Amino acid sequence: EEEEENLALANSIAAASPVVDPVPSTKETKPFETDESIATLPPAYCTTVRMSIQAQTAIPFPSEAEVDRLLAIPTPPPSPLTP
Structure with a gap:
């Protein structure tokens, strides 16, 4: 019974969460026109760690x-306070 409950719970979670495609399809995007401009991204900075x-x-x-x-x-001479 417990196993069936776990399967039912997993199935309900899978059914409740919609699938989102992080990459839009070509149908959803439109090509840039020649007079349009896009913002240029700053260069990616690479950080490296060096230990010396x-x-x-x-000696x-x-x-x-x-x-x-x-x-x-x-x-x-030894201290008079030490035994």
Whole structure:
């Protein structure tokens, strides 16, 4: 029964909606006369999306002298507030 109701509903919707042809037939349109002018449409603008991804520059390893210099920097004493 439910299937029959669905079919009946689909048929009633199809029968109720008129078919509209978006392209008029040649019988419905008349050709332009030579003294008639039509509005020219503006050019269609094409929009493209471009994404650019910058390559990450490699971080060079520090030299041995730089490592020695950084290790030679004295560290502050630990805070008395930390356990």
